[in-house]
Amino acid sequence: MSMIQNFLRVNLETLNSFLTDSHSLRKMVYSKEAIHLDNLIDIDKAWEGIFFLLTGESIGTYDQAAPPLSWLLVGPNDIDRNQDMGYGPATYTDIEQTRQIDLALKEISIDELTQRFDSATMLEKDIYPDIWEEENALDYLLQYFEDLKAFYQMAALHHEAVILFLN
Numbered sequence: 001m002s003m004i005q006n007f008l009r010v011n012l013e014t015l016n017s018f019l020t021d022s023h024s025l026r027k028m029v030y031s032k033e034a035i036h037l038d039n040l041i042d043i044d045k046a047w048e049g050i051f052f053l054l055t056g057e058s059i060g061t062y063d064q065a066a067p068p069l070s071w072l073l074v075g076p077n078d079i080d081r082n083q084d085m086g087y088g089p090a091t092y093t094d095i096e097q098t099r100q101i102d103l104a105l106k107e108i109s110i111d112e113l114t115q116r117f118d119s120a121t122m123l124e125k126d127i128y129p130d131i132w133e134e135e136n137a138l139d140y141l142l143q144y145f146e147d148l149k150a151f152y153q154m155a156a157l158h159h160e161a162v163i164l165f166l167n
Helices: 012-020 022-029 032-036 044-055 059-064 095-106 110-116 119-124 137-157
Strands: 005-010 040-042 091-093 161-166
Touching (some): 005 137, 040 137, 110 137, 137 161
Antiparallel strands (some): 005 161
C-alpha cells in the first residue's frame, strides 16, 4: 500500500468549519468530486524525499527540522487529533504559517535540491519510497517540488490556510 501526501488550500471560514466538524473534511476529500478540486493536490509518494532534500530529516526525525519547512510534513496544528485520514490525523498551517512556508520555498532552487540529492544516503536512511537508485528518481522529486512550491505560492497569494494529511 502506498503513502501519499495531500495538501488542501482553504479560506479561514472553511478551515473553521473543518475544525468544528472534522468529518466534513474527510467527506469532502474522499468524495468522487474531490478529483475536480483545484485547491487539492497530492505529491504522490515524493513527500519524504522532498522533505529530506529540504531539511535533511525523515519522517522519524521530522521534529528535528526547523520551522517553517518542518510544517511541510506535519503541520503545527491539528484538525482533529482523533480522526484518521489514512495514516493519522490531518494537520494544518494557518494563514501566517502558510505564508512563511511560501517564503522559505521561494529561497530554494532546483539546483540546490539537485546538489542535495544523494541516492545512497536516502537509501541508507530508508527515505520513502525506495526508488532512489532509479534513473528518474531526482526528476520525480523535482516535479513534485515545483508543484508544491506553486501550490504554496497560490495559498499565500489568496491568504489561505493549508491542510495536509497522508493517505
